Every structure is written in structure tokens, then in C-alpha cells.
Amino acid sequence: MTPAFVFGQLPRLAGADASLYPIYHAGFPITRDDCRAIAKACGESWGHLKPIFPTAAGRMGFERVLEMCEFYGQDLLFILGSSIQQHRAGLVKACRMFMDEVARSAH
Numbered sequence: 001m002t003p004a005f006v007f008g009q010l011p012r013l014a015g016a017d018a019s020l021y022p023i024y025h026a027g028f029p030i031t032r033d034d035c036r037a038i039a040k041a042c043g044e045s046w047g048h049l050k051p052i053f054p055t056a057a058g059r060m061g062f063e064r065v066l067e068m069c070e071f072y073g074q075d076l077l078f079i080l081g082s083s084i085q086q087h088r089a090g091l092v093k094a095c096r097m098f099m100d101e102v103a104r105s106a107h
Contacts, residue, residue, distance in 0.1 A: 003034040008041020012049045018077050023056035023068075032071075039072055053077045061087070062098040069105040078102070 007021035019042055022028035024035050039054040054072060061083035068076060080098065087094035 002037070003030060004037035004041040008038045008054075009046075012042070012046065012052050016052055018053040018055045020055045020057055020079065022058040023060050023064075026059040028058055035071070043075060051075075055079060057081060059083060062094070062101045065098065065101040066105045069102075074106065 003021070007019045011019040019038065021035075021038055022030050024030055024032040035054075035056055038056075042054045043051040053075060055077040056068065056072070057079035058081070060068070060079075060081065065078070068078070078098075080095065084094045084098060085091055087097075089097065
């Protein structure tokens with residue numbers, strides 16, 4: 001079974017709205033090509049099944065927002081994990097910083 005099947009097609013068959021999977025270059029055994037294939041499997045036309053959001057996660061803080069927006073485009077969900085929760089500025093400020101980075105990356 002390929003990552004595209006496990007994280008892209010299988011969640012769609014199960015009726016999910018999003019697929020959560022590990023991001024490349026974060027210490028997980030998944031490649032950039034795997035992530036690209038997963039995102040494609042989440043969004044490509046497939047009969048009556050609607051597209052779902054790719055949701056790459058795992059040890060990813062706001063410093064990778066621009067990279068993720070460039071890689072995935074606008075159809076992407078972010079998971080705010082431990083790197084945001086444990087940020088030295090505190091959770092609220094870190095979330096604001098994250099949203100500012102998302103806004104900058106969207107243009």
C-alpha cells in the first residue's frame with residue numbers, strides 16, 4: 001500500500017474531510033514525493049467522492065508555513081502542534097504569529 005492510498009484515497013473512501021499524515025523532512029519515513037502524491041490523491045477527481053484537505057503535520061511550526069503554502073497551494077489545513085504550544089512567546093502570541101505568517105504566505 002502506498003502513502004497516497006493510505007493517506008489520500010482511504011480517508012476519502014471512509015468519508016473524511018481531511019487526511020492527517022506526517023510531513024517530509026521532520027524525522028518521519030515519508031518523502032516530499034510521497035506528500036505530493038498524497039495531496040494529489042486527496043484532491044483529484046474520483047467519481048462521486050469529493051476532494052478532502054491534505055493536512056501534513058508533525059514537528060512543524062510556523063517557520064515552515066511559507067514552504068507548506070508553496071508546496072501545497074491554498075487547499076491545506078495546518079495542525080498547531082507542540083512547537084506552537086511550547087513556543088517561548090506563549091500560546092496566544094504564537095498562534096497570532098502563526099496566523100500572521102499564514103496571511104503573509106497567502107499573497
